[in-house]
Amino acid sequence: MRPGELIAGDRGARAQQHGDLAHAWAVLAEVMDPEVPVVSVVDLGIVRDLDWRAGHLHLVVTPTYSGCPATEVIEGDIRHALEQAGFAAPALERRLMPAWSTDWISAQGRERLRAYGIAPPEGSASLRGAVPSVCCPQCGSAHTELLSQFGSTACKALYRCRACLEPFDYFKCL
Numbered sequence: 760m761r762p763g764e765l766i767a768g769d770r771g772a773r774a775q776q777h778g779d780l781a782h783a784w785a786v787l788a789e790v791m792d793p794e795v796p797v798v799s800v801v802d803l804g805i806v807r808d809l810d811w812r813a814g815h816l817h818l819v820v821t822p823t824y825s826g827c828p829a830t831e832v833i834e835g836d837i838r839h840a841l842e843q844a845g846f847a848a849p850a851l852e853r854r855l856m857p858a859w860s861t862d863w864i865s866a867q868g869r870e871r872l873r874a875y876g877i878a879p880p881e882g883s884a885s886l887r888g889a890v891p892s893v894c895c896p897q898c899g900s901a902h903t904e905l906l907s908q909f910g911s912t913a914c915k916a917l918y919r920c921r922a923c924l925e926p927f928d929y930f931k932c933l
């Protein structure tokens with residue numbers, strides 16, 4: 760939409776409809792994480808709330824790892840996808856508390872990570888500090904070793920499987 764269009768009569772405003780909200784969730788389910796393009800923003804659990812306010816979609820988004828440079832990209836992708844789907848000028852509210860936790864990743868999201876070759880976070884964030892037993896996403900072996908606290912991004916650690924010898928990323932538990 761062009762700048763000023765909103766002011767000129769707010770033509771983007773829509774009546775509140777439940778079906779539209781379901782559609783918006785479906786659109787969000789297609790917005791993939793730029794770093795891990797197999798999991799959506801819904802899989803990651805970063806869209807905390809979605810509702811109508813004054814005729815516009817209002818989203819509450821909690822970024823994953825604070826300082827993750829992907830956050831602005833994700834928010835731009837969300838906005839773009841909703842506008843493409845006909846939801847004019849969605850409002851995004853960034854909420855930092857409570858902080859995002861890997862506990863919020865859906866079961867489907869964990870399965871998609873594994874299929875992509877990234878070991879999903881093990882256990883709960885409340886067990887932080889405990890050494891997780893990380894299973895190899897290739898062969899399922901629990902005989903794995905930590906190579907580096909930082910994998911392909913700061914959000915992941917690099918592991919290697921002692922059974923099949925494949926290195927793999929582990930999505931750190933937060």
Ligand SMILES: [Zn+2]
Nearest residue numbers: 895898920923
């Ligand atoms: Zn393996």
